Amino acid sequence: MSDDTGRGFPAHDANSGSTVSEAAAGGILTIDLGAIRENYRRLKARLSGARCAGVLKADGYGLGAAQVASALAKEGCDIFFVALLGEGIALRKAIGHGPDIFVLNGLPPGSEAEALAAGLCPVINSAVQLKAWRETARGAGRSLPAAIQVDSGMARLGMAPAEVETVACEAGAFDGIDIRFVMSHLARADEPQQAANEKQRLEFERLRKLLPLAPASLANSSGIFLGPEYHYDLARPGAALYGVNPTPHAPNPMLPVIRLQAKVAQTREIGAGTGIGYGHTHQADGPLRLATISLGYGDGWHRRAASAAWFEGVRLPFVGRVSMDSIILDISALPAGRLGEGDLVELIGPSQSVDDAAGHAGTIGYEVLTSLGARFHRRYIGG
Numbered sequence: 250m251s252d253d254t255g256r257g258f259p260a261h262d263a264n265s266g267s268t269v270s271e272a273a274a275g276g277i278l279t280i281d282l283g284a285i286r287e288n289y290r291r292l293k294a295r296l297s298g299a300r301c302a303g304v305l306k307a308d309g310y311g312l313g314a315a316q317v318a319s320a321l322a323k324e325g326c327d328i329f330f331v332a333l334l335g336e337g338i339a340l341r342k343a344i345g346h347g348p349d350i351f352v353l354n355g356l357p358p359g360s361e362a363e364a365l366a367a368g369l370c371p372v373i374n375s376a377v378q379l380k381a382w383r384e385t386a387r388g389a390g391r392s393l394p395a396a397i398q399v400d401s402g403m404a405r406l407g408m409a410p411a412e413v414e415t416v417a418c419e420a421g422a423f424d425g426i427d428i429r430f431v432m433s434h435l436a437r438a439d440e441p442q443q444a445a446n447e448k449q450r451l452e453f454e455r456l457r458k459l460l461p462l463a464p465a466s467l468a469n470s471s472g473i474f475l476g477p478e479y480h481y482d483l484a485r486p487g488a489a490l491y492g493v494n495p496t497p498h499a500p501n502p503m504l505p506v507i508r509l510q511a512k513v514a515q516t517r518e519i520g521a522g523t524g525i526g527y528g529h530t531h532q533a534d535g536p537l538r539l540a541t542i543s544l545g546y547g548d549g550w551h552r553r554a555a556s557a558a559w560f561e562g563v564r565l566p567f568v569g570r571v572s573m574d575s576i577i578l579d580i581s582a583l584p585a586g587r588l589g590e591g592d593l594v595e596l597i598g599p600s601q602s603v604d605d606a607a608g609h610a611g612t613i614g615y616e617v618l619t620s621l622g623a624r625f626h627r628r629y630i631g632g
């Protein structure tokens with residue numbers, strides 16, 4: 250299915266997402282668009298015929314929605330999802346007209362004209378939103394595209410079952426609405442043994458049959474791996490495209506997408522008993538060699554995230570607390586003088602995955618990615 254049409258998006262400067270030069274930055278975030286494309290192809294290959302969208306909310310999970318959209322378009326992807334209207338407007342400006350952009354959280358009341366002007370499709374989550382879009386369509390004098398979301402058992406977004414039943418009995422409820430998809434979202438797709446998945450799927454089946462006939466969409470990244478009965482007409486992966494493991498109980502079937510490196514700002518040698526960092530939470534047992542790197546919680550590196558950096562395969566443990574703009578590493582395992590000012594150590598890469606870093610912090614890869622800050626030099630490769 251993959252075609253390389255290049256789809257007429259405005260050409261991107263390879264580093265258009267970057268505001269900081271490599272020399273000026275404390276850290277370098279390398280984003281492999283080729284790996285994102287390969288991940289899209291891998292997901293598509295599992296779908297046996299269903300279409301595959303790209304979820305680009307939170308600026309493409311922190312990696313650059315416009316750059317990711319362009320890369321996915323080269324694989325033939327022409328349906329994108331964002332969370333907010335503002336994200337949709339920005340993405341439409343960046344990629345131009347052509348692909349469908351759906352707004353998952355629905356349109357805030359009164360914003361319908363703005364969505365229409367930007368050529369965006371709402372995901373309609375309530376009867377009130379349905380009425381507002383129907384009236385927008387009437388005013389526009391033509392039918393307008395939308396997705397209808399039903400809540401099959403997550404209690405987050407979408408029409409509740411009772412609301413679906415009410416709307417289904419209302420004459421003309423969908424007048425002027427071009428229903429592109431009826432969709433729902435799974436609460437526990439990353440837990441394949443959970444009966445909740447099948448329960449949601451059956452409830453989705455029931456609810457969508459109450460609505461006008463339209464293509465269906467249920468699976469996020471993990472949902473794709475629950476089996477073909479979850480695929481329907483359109484899958485909506487996000488995390489897996491960005492290299493987060495959609496099957497946390499098994500080896501990661503996706504390619505890693507990012508590499509995060511930080512610059513050494515300074516090195517020093519200290520003697521036994523020296524207190525290290527804020528609160529002196531660490532005291533040297535004996536002489537140590539230390540390196541301070543220019544990356545901290547101000548860059549989205551949680552104070553409790555992974556506790557080591559890597560250099561040429563050698564693990565360099567953090568010592569003391571993570572600061573806003575710096576972290577102190579014990580580099581005693583390296584030969585003296587091997588690591589100096591300006592050298593790069595790795596925080597995320599072959600030695601430590603996004604999921605590894607997240608696991609240490611008691612969080613998920615999604616949060617590690619979307620937390621990555623604005624101070625890095627961003628380098629796009631493989632586009």
Ligand SMILES: *Cc1c(COP(=O)(O)O)cnc(C)c1O
Nearest residue numbers: 304434469470485486487488489
């Ligand atoms: C975020 C989201 C997705 C994508 O989920 P992943 O787990 O990142 O694949 C799909 N559908 C909806 C409704 C979402 O909110």
